[in-house]
Amino acid sequence: MIRPLIISSFTIQSVFAFSQCSINDPTYVYQSKFQSARQSALNARRSHTTKDFDTAYEYLAQDRHSQLPNSKPISWFRPADLERQTNPFHLEDVEIQYTSNQDKKLTKMPLYPCGEVHVPFACGNYTLNNIQERNVNMAKDLANNQWPSSLFCVALRAKDTNRIASTATVMQVLQMEDRSVPMHSKIVVTCKAVGIAQIVSIDNPQVWNDDYAGDEYLIANVDIRLNDSITDSESDGTTTTTSEKNHQYTSLANQLLSNYQSVKSIYSTSTTIASNELPPYALTAIQSSMPNYTISDILQPTKFWSVIDTLQTLCNTLRQAKFNILSSTINEMSVDMAMELLDGPLELPVKRHRLPKEAQWKLNEMEQRAFDDYWEMGMDPVLDFQMLMEMECHWERVEKVAMMVGGELERLEAKESLVRVFLEGEQSLMDRGDEVFG
Numbered sequence: 295m296i297r298p299l300i301i302s303s304f305t306i307q308s309v310f311a312f313s314q315c316s317i318n319d320p321t322y323v324y325q326s327k328f329q330s331a332r333q334s335a336l337n338a339r340r341s342h343t344t345k346d347f348d349t350a351y352e353y354l355a356q357d358r359h360s361q362l363p364n365s366k367p368i369s370w371f372r373p374a375d376l377e378r379q380t381n382p383f384h385l386e387d388v389e390i391q392y393t394s395n396q397d398k399k400l401t402k403m404p405l406y407p408c409g410e411v412h413v414p415f416a417c418g419n420y421t422l423n424n425i426q427e428r429n430v431n432m433a434k435d436l437a438n439n440q441w442p443s444s445l446f447c448v449a450l451r452a453k454d455t456n457r458i459a460s461t462a463t464v465m466q467v468l469q470m471e472d473r474s475v476p477m478h479s480k481i482v483v484t485c486k487a488v489g490i491a492q493i494v495s496i497d498n499p500q501v502w503n504d505d506y507a508g509d510e511y512l513i514a515n516v517d518i519r520l521n522d523s524i525t526d527s528e529s530d531g532t533t534t535t536t537s538e539k540n541h542q543y544t545s546l547a548n549q550l551l552s553n554y555q556s557v558k559s560i561y562s563t564s565t566t567i568a569s570n571e572l573p574p575y576a577l578t579a580i581q582s583s584m585p586n587y588t589i590s591d592i593l594q595p596t597k598f599w600s601v602i603d604t605l606q607t608l609c610n611t612l613r614q615a616k617f618n619i620l621s622s623t624i625n626e627m628s629v630d631m632a633m634e635l636l637d638g639p640l641e642l643p644v645k646r647h648r649l650p651k652e653a654q655w656k657l658n659e660m661e662q663r664a665f666d667d668y669w670e671m672g673m674d675p676v677l678d679f680q681m682l683m684e685m686e687c688h689w690e691r692v693e694k695v696a697m698m699v700g701g702e703l704e705r706l707e708a709k710e711s712l713v714r715v716f717l718e719g720e721q722s723l724m725d726r727g728d729e730v731f732g
């Protein structure tokens with residue numbers, strides 16, 4: 295499958311790149327509607343912007359969870375927390391259901407924290423570019439068969455709290471290429487997402503610190519989740535019969551399929567979206583990355599991950615496109631402001647801190663507003679997909695995906711009808727014009 299604009303190599307590198315530079319103006323506080331959630335969740339790392347439309351933040355996870363109170367929250371941990379736990383242990387408020395670690399067959403493997411969620415059982419391969427010393431060491435050890443079946447796991451890392459999601463993607467290395475040059479190591483790893491695992495403990499929590507610098511990688515003991523249940527647990531307290539349940543499931547699956555086809559069709563044919571929402575390259579990417587699915591793709595748990603993968607690709611493309619549109623607007627405005635407000639010759643690129651405070655504030659506010667709009671859109675490639683990974687029941691997952699696709703369809707249809715109303719308005723003005731002048 296083509297995977298447009300999921301540039302894993304870029305994102306993985308950028309996780310660490312972004313976490314090391316703080317580009318914020320500390321004097322600027324935008325009173326966004328997420329401020330209170332943000333306040334409560336941010337403890338150590340307060341100086342983040344979300345202007346790159348990155349959503350790997352715990353405060354955003356809390357915000358989303360508060361909108362869906364019945365869903366299970368993402369559980370996060372610090373490696374040192376796990377060391378201190380005794381059995382049965384808790385990750386924050388989420389209890390892990392083991393009475394003892396010995397009850398489960400745990401597998402030891404390297405842990406790779408990063409800012410993206412990697413969907414398991416997807417059709418394509420993932421590419422990870424390793425340049426940090428610890429990741430290069432991990433790749434070399436995997437290549438030297440130091441780890442059984444060349445398995446490692448990738449887990450989402452929250453950038454505001456620096457905690458790690460306890461549900462991780464199990465990866466298997468397929469191919470490795472050493473592209474190091476003198477003084478600069480680089481190993482490109484091609485891997486396949488083969489499963490989901492629960493991180494149970496960390497052997498070397500001391501290597502994890504705020505910057506996660508150094509040459510040693512984390513080693514986790516994980517419980518590989520073999521089979522997810524198809525249905526809900528028996529004890530949901532209702533008296534629905536199996537056939538009623540089956541009927542509900544079938545209609546949910548059909549609804550999802552039909553909404554998916556409608557979304558696909560709007561992206562393929564709408565001139566509205568093309569002229570108002572997305573640049574042509576993004577539309578082309580979306581069209582080529584949305585295959586036709588059938589009901590069996592939804593009914594079978596493993597196949598369903600391909601549908602999820604497609605949805606994540608769509609989310610990634612939308613994020614990239616929205617981000618590109620915002621950056622070019624911001625760049626143009628910065629240049630205009632610099633020409634108008636600064637003395638001396640124009641320096642490019644415009645450094646924001648050289649602009650007057652008012653102008654900086656205006657640009658920052660624009661970015662924050664664009665981010666809030668983006669987040670409200672509900673097409674985030676990170677946190678919603680982490681939630682899907684955490685679910686252990688297939689139909690719960692189908693329900694969430696159905697909600698996301700349904701929401702996207704509603705959004706697209708609202709856009710279309712808005713433009714239609716506008717065009718009809720123009721038409722009727724023209725008609726009236728004809729009457730006056732005709």
Ligand SMILES: *[C@@H]1O[C@H](CO)[C@@H](O)[C@H](O)[C@H]1NC(C)=O
Pocket residue numbers: 295417418419468469484
């Ligand atoms: C994944 O990588 C392997 C090894 O490089 C290759 O043989 C396979 O064709 C790739 N699969 C896809 C879907 O690209």
Ligand SMILES: *[C@@H]1O[C@H](CO)[C@@H](O)[C@H](O)[C@H]1NC(C)=O
Pocket residue numbers: 520521
């Ligand atoms: C998982 O499912 C497969 C086939 O669907 C079955 O053979 C296997 O025993 C199951 N494993 C567990 C741990 O339930």
Ligand SMILES: *[C@@H]1O[C@H](CO)[C@@H](O)[C@H](O)[C@H]1NC(C)=O
Pocket residue numbers: 585586
């Ligand atoms: C998907 O379905 C549409 C309409 O039903 C059809 O025109 C198109 O050729 C199909 N695409 C593929 C790849 O099968």
